[in-house]
Amino acid sequence: MTSHVWDGYWILGNRRAWQSLPEDLRGIVTQELDKSAMDERADVAKLSQSLRQELTTKGLQFNDVDRDNFRDALRKTSFYKDWRAKFGDDAWKLLENASGSLT
Numbered sequence: 001m002t003s004h005v006w007d008g009y010w011i012l013g014n015r016r017a018w019q020s021l022p023e024d025l026r027g028i029v030t031q032e033l034d035k036s037a038m039d040e041r042a043d044v045a046k047l048s049q050s051l052r053q054e055l056t057t058k059g060l061q062f063n064d065v066d067r068d069n070f071r072d073a074l075r076k077t078s079f080y081k082d083w084r085a086k087f088g089d090d091a092w093k094l095l096e097n098a099s100g101s102l103t
Contacts (some may be wrong), residue, residue, distance in 0.1 A: 001064045009040060071102060 011033055019027065050060060074080060080102050084092045096102055 001062055002070050003067065009012070010035075075103065 021029070056062065084103070
């Protein structure tokens with residue numbers, strides 16, 4: 001259980017339609033979408049825990065790793081460098097705000 005991958009859901013919309021909405025309405029929609037994103041994350045965490053419990057009762061063994069050692073091993077490869085190059089510095093800063101320093 002390395003926690004080195006996260007997969008989320010994208011919310012997409014038509015830019016012209018979005019920009020045609022009044023600013024106060026866009027604020028409300030943005031606030032609700034942000035809340036929904038946090039709810040989705042909580043649902044995924046809860047599902048992950050319940051699946052782990054269920055699979056453990058069926059005999060599956062989970063291996064929890066020391067995250068610091070795992071990250072140190074990844075730093076010795078091009079893993080973080082490749083992902084930072086792919087998504088850019090702005091996205092990388094957002095990631096490190098949530099995860100702590102990765103490089």
